[in-house]
Amino acid sequence: MTRISLLLILLPLVLLNCRQQENKGKGRSAHPTGSHQASVRQDAATDSSVYHRFPSSREMLNYIRSSDFTYQPGLTNPTGNKGHYHSSFSRTLNLGGYLTDMAYLSHFKQTRKTREYFNTVVELSNDLRIKIPEKQEVVDRASSDLSNIDSLVRIGRDYETKVLDYLKETGQERTLAILMTGSYIEGLYLAVHLVGDYREGDPAVEKIAEQKYALDHLESFVRKHIRGAGDSPALSYLKDLNGIFRKLEISRESTRIRRDSARHMVIEGGDRLVISEKDFVELRNKLDEIRHQMTAKNNKEGYVEED
Amino acid sequence: MTNTTLKLVVKLFAIASAFRPDDPRELRENILKSYLRYYLQEKYIQEFISIYYFYIQQQKPREAGYYKDLSLKSVKTLRLLAAINNEMLYGDKMYLLMHLAEFFQGKEEVASQEYDFLQTIARSFTMPEMESHDFFYFLLFGSQQVVRQERLLKVVGDSRKYLNENHQVIERKNFEGLINFLHLPSAHLFIFYYQGEEPLFLNNVKVVPGKSYFFDKGNSLSGYKAGLHNVKLEPVYYNEVAEQFLSGRLPHPVELKIDQLGYHYSGSREGIQPFSFSSRSFFLVGIMGSSGTGKSTLLKLLNGSIRPTKGNVWINGYDLHAYRKSLKNLIGYVPQHDLLFESLSIYENLFYSARLCCGRQKGGQVHQRVADLLHELGLWHIRHRRVGSHQEGNISGGQRKRLNLSLELIREPAVLLVDEPTSGLSSNDSLQVMNLLRKQTLKGRLVIASIHQPASRIFKLFDQLLVLDEGGRTTYAGDPAEALVYFKTLHEHVNAQEKECSVCGNLPAETILEIMEEREVNPDGEQAPQRRMPAKRWYERYKDHLEPRDTGPPEQKLLPPLNKYTPGWGLQWKIFTKRNLLSKIRNKQFLLISLLEAPVLALILAFFTKYTAGTPGDQYAYIFSRNMNLPVYLFMSIIVALFLGLLSSSDDIIGERRIVEREKFLNLSRSGYLLSRLFILAGLSGLQMLIFVLLGNTILEIRGMTLPYFWVLFATAFFANMLGLNLSSGIRSRIAIYVLIPLILIPHILFSGMVIPFDRFHGRLTHGVYPPVVADVMASRWGFEALAVKQFRDNAYERPLFSVHRSESFYAYRVNHYLPRLIEECRVIRQHMKQSDPSRSTGNDMVGLVRNELEDLQKWKPLPTAVEDAVSTRARWTEATLHGIVDYLQSARRSQARKLERVVYRKDSMIREMAQRHDLTERKKNHHNQGLAKLVTRQNQRNKLVIIDQRLVRNFEPVYQKPSHSFGRAPFFAAVKKLGSRWIGTWKFNLAVLWFFVFILYWLLYFDALRKLLDALHLQGDVEA
DSSP: OHHHHHHHHHHHHHHHHHHHHHTSOOSOOSSOTTTOOOOOOOOTTOGGGOOOOOOOHHHHHHHHHHTTOOOOTTOSOOGGGGGGOOSHHHHHHHHHHHHHHHHHHHHTTOHHHHHHHHHHHHHHHHHTTOOOTTHHHHHHHHHHOTTOHHHHHHHHHHHHHHHHHHHHHTTOHHHHHHHHHHHHHHHHHHHHHHHOSOOTTOHHHHHHHHHHHHHHHHHHHHHHHOOSGGGHHHHHHHHHHHHHHTTOEEEEEEEEEEEOTTSOEEEEEEEEEEOOHHHHHHHHHHHHHHHHHHHOOSSSSOOOOOO | OOHHHHHHHHHHHHHHHTTOTTSOHHHHHHHHHHHHHTTSOHHHHHHHHHHHHHHHHHSOOOOHHHHHHHHHHOHHHHHHHHHHHTTSOHHHHHHHHHHHHHTTTTSSOOOHHHHHHHHHHHHHTTOOHHHHHHHHHHHHHOGGGOSOGGGEEEEESOGGGGTTOSSEEEEOTTOOSEEEEEEETTTTEEEEEEESSSOEEETTEEOOTTOEEEEOTTOEEEEEETTEEEEEEEEEEHHHHHHHHHGGGOSSOOEEEEEEEEEEOTTOSOEEEEEEEEEETTOEEEEEEOTTSSHHHHHHHHHTSSOOSEEEEEETTEETTTSHHHHGGGEEEEOSSOOOOTTSBHHHHHHHHHHHHHTTSOHHHHHHHHHHHHHHTTOGGGTTSBOOOTTTTSSOHHHHHHHHHHHHHTTOOSEEEEEOTTTTOOHHHHHHHHHHHHHHHHTTOEEEEEESSOOHHHHTTOSEEEEEEGGGEEEEEEOHHHHHHHHHHHTTOTTTTOOSOTTTOOOOTHHHHHHHTOEEEOTTSOEEEEESSOHHHHHHHIIIIISOOOOSOOOOOOOOOOOOOOOOHHHHHHHHHHHHHHHHHHOHHHHHHHHHHHHHHHHHHHHHTOOOOOOSSOTTOOOGGGOTTHHHHHHHHHHHHHHHHHHHHTTTTGGGHHHHHHHHHTTOOHHHHHHHHHHHHHHHHHHHHHHHHHHHHHHTTOOSOHHHHHHHHHHHHHHHHHHHHHHHHHOSOHHHHHHHHHHHHHHHHHTTSSSSOGGGSOTTTOOSSSOOGGGGGOHHHHHHHHHHHHHHHSSTTTGGGHHHHHHHHHHHHIIIIIHHHHHHHHHHHHHHHHHTOSOHHHHHHHHHHHHHHHHHHTTTSOOOHHHHHHHHHTOOOOHHHHHHHHHHHHHHHHHHHHHHHHHHHHHHHHHHHHHHHSOHHHHHHHHOOHHHHHHHHTTTOSOSEEESSSSEEEOSOGGGOOOOOTBSOOOTTOSEEEETTEEEEHHHHHHHHHHHHHHHHHHHHHTTHHHHHHHHTTOOOSOOO
């Protein structure tokens, strides 16, 4: 758990780095510069010694940005659906989802939407009794920096960090597990839909395949901390996804080092997961299904905010 | 009498003359003139004498016998009598009969036709037959021929000669003549004739021996021994004669004795100066004096409603104030002002008064009594007419007065006290009312009436007169006619001995006051401010010369029977209720406004608080859960209830104050009266609140809360009813009451907990987490809290989850606020320790705080040994201690967090189960209100806990708190209150508090506490008219 928190703390640094990278070339590159870091695989059963970043949605989104994807409206879970989540389980799951949506929107400088999702995140975390130190000050800052997207990005990030810190500090692993699940699913969903159609050898597609590693550890974390039947949907979502990921082929290549155009040392090769078109489509369909269940309304009629 | 009627009378005299055509013309003319003088001035009499002769000439000469027969049977004669009958009062008819009979006097025999002629007229005039025989025999043949000797009274010098006679006797020393009186009950008067040689005067007019005279109220016979002007005969007064006849009919007459009766107002020497006086049944006593001389005060002393500061009032030897409760039943008191219900009819006013005095009689008997009395008072023909206000003029002033009198007369009091019975009336109405009072004396009552400046005709009706001067000083007590002589003599008038005007018979009562109040004249011929004779001197003269010397309690005698038909409490309540209900229903304006106020206010309130958040499909769509104005609606509903309750009750008692005082005087049940009022007000408030709730809740789509809202609003409105009744009973001015209403409402608004949260009041008022004490006496605070909590807690969405939400809140408080705060305190303590902070007191406070909390915490999570020792021994803390405490607190926090997760998991199970049966989103949308949730959880409250007396006190989500105070004190919006060891839901508890307030206010009202307080503080003015 401590290692995970270490990773979580590193996230802002990663993102900051990514922003700096933003201005260096717009084209889609095979590998995101500076973003591919060594990862150590280990048996999923003993996650305590595994270093993996998760949720990797931020990283994914950062990579998506550097891949020069454009903003697609209508992908995020409408904030109006918040009123349909009554249990803590569905609220927590979707809080994770909304946190990811907020990051997505802020990346694409959707100021108004970002603000709206920030408010939703605050309301949901209030409902879940997640106490953020100086929460009111954070909220007030968000209200005052209404048109400044950069501020909103920082505030949103700050808020998310505090949420996770709180859960860690108070030992609410169950809640953390469910929140991470929601965040992961939403991040993967956004990535898959941004990619669009399958293209063989597309780095973006390959990156999606690599999410399997984070998923393995997330699944074991969730399995450890959920309570009972009420929380089982979270695990079943992850298992279903992992079921698809396990079918992916592993391609082994020898590693090599080269200098890129910017004279940076880049390590290439090694083992990598290969996702076929069939797998990609299956994954996308499964994500759609899971994501729908996760965000499903509990009423026969209600309203959905139109983007 | 009209010209036409007089001519008809003269024609009748002409017909009578025809029976004795041979009688001297002069004789008949003198009889006619004597009759006419009563109605006409001398200069007009001759004209009618001429008319008389004209009628005589018109009659054709026939044989005497023929004529006599004809006159008796003549249709014209009967028609003549019928015309006269419709124009003349009964007394005048008797007067006419007496003079007609004189035509046939003087002869030894009276022809049967002549007698029949007189009897025909008597029958036509509805004179009772036996009485008419007594009458004619007395006039024609003398008193010895009267069959019913008990109808006679003789005034003689020596009564021993008449001991075995059947008639009444009055003795007068030194009187050698004989005065014969005959009583005419149907006319309430007497006729007399005198036999003797001593000069006798009827009100200063010389009496002709053998001639018959009427003897009426105010008349007196006086005289002196023949040739000895200085040897006066004791006068014979009307009341003395009347009493001889009437007292025998009354088994238990009343004797009133006033013995050195005095009274002074608190803080003043003014009031009534001590005086003595006595009177008895059959007497009409007048209390005369200028304004402010104490007439009304004297009457109140006599009716027992104020206690004298000196002296006694005895009734048949019983002290009025010692036996007040019993003797009050004998006394009737008619105040100057109306005691009528304006919305009720004449009949209803009297009927309900009758029921209250004689309710235990059978219904038919009560109706009969009422009917008889209305007939007697001449009100029967307008009995169904609504009384109305003075301004409306539905009934005349005289009719109002008579109706007011009837309210007392129905009780048949032995003593009747009337305050200014003629004030504001025309002279005719005044006379009518006074005649009515006089009639009451003939029934055996003692009637005492205060009067300001009576006209002569009224003045003559009195048997006794009391004159009051400035400062309540009695200046005269005795015969009214003699009063004039008394004052004129002292004032050295030229005609001091003249009582009434010899020409018109006027008895000028105003002369008495003029003489008393006459001012000195200064050398410039102007009136000086000071009087010729001050009141004090008049009073001293009275004390020296007129006041009875007989003091001390009189012999006790049997009292008249007391009314045994006064209804019991239950029946009184029923009668009060019916009367009050009818009075309200008949007041259409009041009814309309009362019934319309509630729905109109509900419409306004609900419409303007109906916030339509809208949906993407419909911008005006209303969603209950998003109506942020719901708390405002709840609060304003309470204010509406208070307002309506105050309005409908604050005018209730003050408008009937005098009636209430009268009914108190009659020993009627105060609780019966009050409870009947409350019953009606409760019904009205209940109806208003029901309409309000039904309409308001429907508009705002508040579901499933009709009855709970109704009960709270009804209790609040009823509380306001009680408050209004207290004001109405205690305060004498309507304007003062209306001014007080906002002074009552504004604190209720301010201290309701809605306008200003309690923790934002002045620091000296607040306690921290409890509402200030001043708010605890505001009905609005209890009502608003009850509504808010009920709506939040018991709506269909929240109710099944409330208990688990409360647990969740408890653990969340500990995890998020309480334990982190303690950890923070430890951090600060550590800083203090490092800095060797000179402000050691701050550090000590924090240590004290943490220690206190740890003592509580260890009850559910044991402290580590090292920490426990430091806490329990109160040893000085070290870094290591603090470190240990912080570890303990963090561990405790994680433990509570796990419990929180368990509670949340349990909650999720319940939600899933609910979701199987209901559409939760819809349910929440329709039942759960966000605005209210924010209010009762105090979401915007920054300080989730406060420090009070070195303890951390929760200031977080009060609705989920379980208070620790055992006497019901709890944070505002707490869903439960603790009483002893029992938990009681806030809705129930607050309702009980409201009803407790009602209970207290009822007893304050019953004992009239407000009025007594204001009187004691001298803050009240006079009673509002």
